[in-house]
Amino acid sequence: MPSSQSPVFTLADFDYHLPGELIAQHPAAERRGSRLLHLDGKSQLHDLQFPDLAALVREHDLLVFNDTRVIKARLPGQKATGGKVEVLVERIVEPTRALAHVRASKSPGPGTTLRLAGAFDVQVLGRQGELFDLSFPEPVLDLLDAHGATPLPPYITHSAQTDDDSRYQTVYARQPGAVAAPTAGLHFDQAMLDQLASQGVRRAFVTLHVGAGTFQPVRVDNLADHIMHSEWYTVPQATVDAIAQTRAKGGRVIAVGTTSVRALESAAAASAAAATTAAAKPGQLLAAEQGDTRLFITPGYQYRVVDALLTNFHLPQSTLLMLVSALAGIEPIRRAYAHAVANKYRFFSYGDAMFIEPPAVKS
Structure with a gap:
């Protein structure tokens, strides 16, 4: 199993200055009305609008969504x-x-x-x-x-209102249990989902019930000492099958949100741990799994399942910023966040989105 921690990194490696006025307090007027920052496989940045995602995904790609539902916790x-x-x-x-x-x-x-x-x-x-x-x-x-009441994040300053009850919830939410929304999915409306399906982009679902620990800051300087919060997840057989079919057709597995990443990579880690047992199928890299995960992903982690990621912008010094840095590299993410701040992107749960394609592996 690849190590998901590295004593080389400290909190200072994942810090950035964010003016308070860039923290989105309300969602965009329409779900698809956000901006989209594209970090491509050459680590180049492109300023787009969220509907432009349709031009970035390809036939046979698989979008994996987290179908957890936020409860009035x-x-x-x-x-x-x-x-x-x-x-x-x-x-x-x-x-x-x-x-x-x-x-x-x-x-x-x-x-x-x-x-x-x-x-x-x-x-x-x-x-x-x-x-x-x-x-x-x-x-x-x-x-x-x-x-x-809907449990809005601590950086949103108003109490939950009727609009929040619907907008702090994805249109495909169906498994109640989360106390925080999988926010990358908030940008999708049904029309956008239908458009992507018409292009031959498939979708599959995992469930990860996001806990309040997602907002907790890392309190140790040496990341190897951090104890990750626990969250319950499930990756069903239908999603395992969809991933296998996607691989067979040359498509990419694109996680919608860091919670989908954690579910998929946790299932892969569990599958790898079971690979030496008699029950494991030859060549099987991913099996249906469920349980609690404390997976902590930092740079150096080798992704097993996820090929690209759609996500929102994350808090300074947070485990989620570390996760995206593990996919794209620390320096490309630093540049991307500096660019987003300079160009006044909207940050965090109700903010804008980012599509990350990791650097191509050099032969």
Whole structure:
């Protein structure tokens, strides 16, 4: 298995200056209304519009989307003593049980009852690391749909509004469980998906339930010491088959978003680990997989599945900036981000997109 960490790199290698006014606070008027920065295989930059993606993909290419659905995971509440709390559901582990972040002046202990949204009570069962184990009186998803709010990223300054409920969700979202959107997919409307299909570009799906850890900064200078957050993923057999067919026809596997990258590459790593077992098929590089992943991709990582990537722009010193640097190279990404800042691209979840084709391998 290729190493996904390297002690050579430090946080300073993945830093850049971003003026606050370039952080997009609202989506574009139309889903496809964003700009697109193309970093090609010769590490050259091209300023485009998102619909121009149709000219960059080819017949027999495969777009792999993350079909996770953002849940209304944020709930205000209070303790029996009257103290205010805020709950952010991170993962639903049983129909009436979830792991959650709880913000409070004093952490609630086991047995504590919390009144949420002024509508129902949950009981604190205990803790699992930084997360609180909560018991709900009814199915968690039903209560979140009725009383929760869409959990916008911490750099978006307004509270979730009706428009956010729809625009902070991809048009193909179908598997509820994420607390952050796979934002590269927000640019697609159904008309764009239909146009690409008419060109012979195929699509397949993975699921990775994006957790709040995606916004957590790296807190160590030596990246080899970083502990990656865990996220649940699945790569179904239909997607494995689609990738095999794409390879056979000479097409590219294009990940839509870094979450699709993590799902595909995690499945490939799991498949490689199982390759020596009797159950492994000869020559099989990717099998259907599901489970938790802590895959941390930094430069030096050898991609097994992904040939190109559509993504948004990522936070300074973030694991996702490291992931895209592993695909395109540190220097090309530095130039691309400097270009994006100078040309006032819109950054992060509601911002513009970037299509990355890694440098061609020199023979």
